[in-house]
Amino acid sequence: MNKSAVKVRNVLERVGGFASAQELHLVLHRDQEAIGLTTVYRALQSLVADGAVDLIRREDGEALYRLCGDNHHHHLVCKSCGKTVEVPGGAIEKWALKAAHENGFRDIGHTAEIFGICSDC
Numbered sequence: 001m002n003k004s005a006v007k008v009r010n011v012l013e014r015v016g017g018f019a020s021a022q023e024l025h026l027v028l029h030r031d032q033e034a035i036g037l038t039t040v041y042r043a044l045q046s047l048v049a050d051g052a053v054d055l056i057r058r059e060d061g062e063a064l065y066r067l068c069g070d071n072h073h074h075h076l077v078c079k080s081c082g083k084t085v086e087v088p089g090g091a092i093e094k095w096a097l098k099a100a101h102e103n104g105f106r107d108i109g110h111t112a113e114i115f116g117i118c119s120d121c
Contacts, residue, residue, distance in 0.1 A: 001046075019066070
């Protein structure tokens with residue numbers, strides 16, 4: 001992991017939840033870290049590719065990032081407050097594999113985010 005990715009990962013750990021690249025860049029800037037927004041995006045792409053960081057897209061398309069758990073999972077995301085809960089995806093996994101095989105696809109991957117309003121909102 002390169003130096004920039006380590007810095008971004010450390011900020012994600014401090015933030016504790018999902019954050020945009022711009023929010024992470026602002027925290028790094030406040031911490032007096034000389035790192036550009038483009039470098040933050042590159043570091044996040046690397047961390048996502050390595051499986052260290054989850055990426056979800058809000059309904060408006062903005063990418064949000066968070067350190068992820070060890071197991072493959074999906075997310076329930078509150079459209080009001082942004083609360084996010086990791087959920088196992090057993091049924092989604094089976095459906096994705098079945099749909100892919102029925103349509104002749106191989107080497108598949110997927111993501112799933114379910115948006116709604118949490119019980120606190």
